Amino acid sequence: MEPQTLVWIKIDGYPWWPAIVADHVASGVELPEGKDTLVQFLGSGDAGFVMSSVSEEVVLFRGAEDEEKVKESSADASCEQAVHEALALWQTALDEAASAAVEGAADGGSSSSDEEAAVVEGKSERKKEKKEKKSKKDKKSKKDKREKKEKRRRERAGSDDEDEADDSHEKERARRKQAQREMRHREAAANGGDVAITSRKEARQHAVRTTKRIATISELCDLRDKLEIAVEEHSQLAARAILSQLAKISVNYSQLKNTRIGVTVGQLLAKEFPYCHVLAKAILQFWFSQLPNSHQRRLTAQDEVELASDVSRDGSGRGRDEDMTQLHAFGVQLERCFMVEEQELLLAEEKESALTASPVAAGGVEFQAASTPASASTAPLTAASSTTLIPASRIAHVLEESVAKHPDVVRHFLLNYLNNSDHSNIRTELLTGATTPEACVELVAAMCTARGDTTVPGDVVLVRGSDETVEDEYDNVSHFFTCPSCGATSASTSERMTGIHGEDHILVTWATCTKCHHGWTV
DSSP states (O other): OOTTOEEEEOOTTSOOEEEEEEOHHHHTOOOOTTOOEEEEETTTOOEEEEOTTOTTTEEEOOGGGOHHHHHHHHTSHHHHHHHHHHHHHHHHHHHHHHHHHHHHHHTSTTHHHHHHHHHHHHHHHHHHHHHHHHHHHHHHHHHHHHHHHHHHHHHHHOHHHHHHHHHHHHHHHHHHHHHHHHHHHHHHHHTTOOTTOOSHHHHHHHHHHHTOEEOOHHHHHHHHHHHHHHHHTTOHHHHHHHHHHHTTEEOOHHHHHHHOHHHHHHGGGSTTOGGGHHHHHHHHHHHHHTSOHHHHHHTTTSOHHHHHHOOTTTTSSOOSSTTOOOOOHHHHHHHHTTHHHHHHHHHHHHHHHHHHHSOEEETTEEEOOOOOOGGGTTSSOSSGGGSOOOOHHHHHHHHHHHHTTSOHHHHHHHHHHHHOGGGHHHHHHHHHTSSOHHHHHHHHHHHHHHHTOOSOTTSOOBOTTOSOBOOOOOOEEESSOOOTTTOOSOEEEEEEEEOSTTOOOEEEEEEEETTTOOEEEO
């Protein structure tokens, strides 16, 4: 179909929706597999992809002749505005065609003279193009002759002259670039623009930033919740409506980390959401460009969209390190346990390196690098930069391979153990290399054996030291505990006697999450 053609598009759950065919080549959009046409939905301005040969999916818009489709679509409140807009465009096209026909009939007598003038003008244009080509060819040949002559002179003179020539070329290139920057600077100042913008790239980035607004955390959380509902219901139009709002918002690193909205947007890159691919990818790429340079450098090895969303790796069987070729779903869960400590250690490392490079003296005392964060204060290494941090993906990969040799109860206990907020020192020791992942797995397995755990947490709770298996009872509900498995703050507590392999029984407090029924000792 030709661009600017009005069509009807059929989407599940909606009536026939009017749209206009767009030029995907001029827009710079790559068509997905199985689609050959880019369309823009009227009313909302959203874009989508269709297969023009499928009549059940797309048909031509014929104005008043489509009385049944017009009536059906106008009855839908969400589509009514788009139908009115399509009818207006159709009527405008008819009026323009009629006026063009009238003008053609009136100018019929002078058409021959216009054609002759066009022929003469075409000949002059061709002559001009030939002269320009010849001039370019002459300039190129002269330039080639000069370069060959200069090359022969350098070969005769030796390497010293060659180095001097290279330096002169570099200086000349730098001088031209500086002159271009000054010229753009003067043009921007004369036009009343921002004089600090001295390049086309900066101008484009400035234009994009000025059109976006800053959103609050609560607003982003609200949009995230709505988008998650749209993803669960597979409602592409609802998802695109929310993406259109997110496209007008500038999000910083703190908001991305706290709201995790990038994860939700990244889910729209799946094959189930073909109409959301382009907009979701553009939003994630822009958010990635707003990240601090230190985070961008750390994440450069991955694709920008995967970096901003951080969701497409779940269960994908790929790791971040070159030597880690597989990282399955359980490994990704283990990797996320180290997120807080890894960020804190990296920030402490950057802060310490900055202070070490430029120490500040006050009152005769030289301030050294900052200490490690509070969560890592018990780690054997007190400064993050004293050793090279081990990537969390590598630790998760080794943990995943090591725990595969043990029963499933050890896997669950290991994940809960590393997720526990009280075990920050263990996570820090693993990141700094003070403890190996294999030793951590063996420690957890020994703890499971000593505790007598034989079932996966959340099914049945065993009374330690007893041969009988009883179900956990909810004595009283407390909101002072946080479940290490799901993060819920509502748990029932009870006191019971427990012992290990014939040892003396002791009284312990047992908490059970009221949401996922996971149990742990307090």
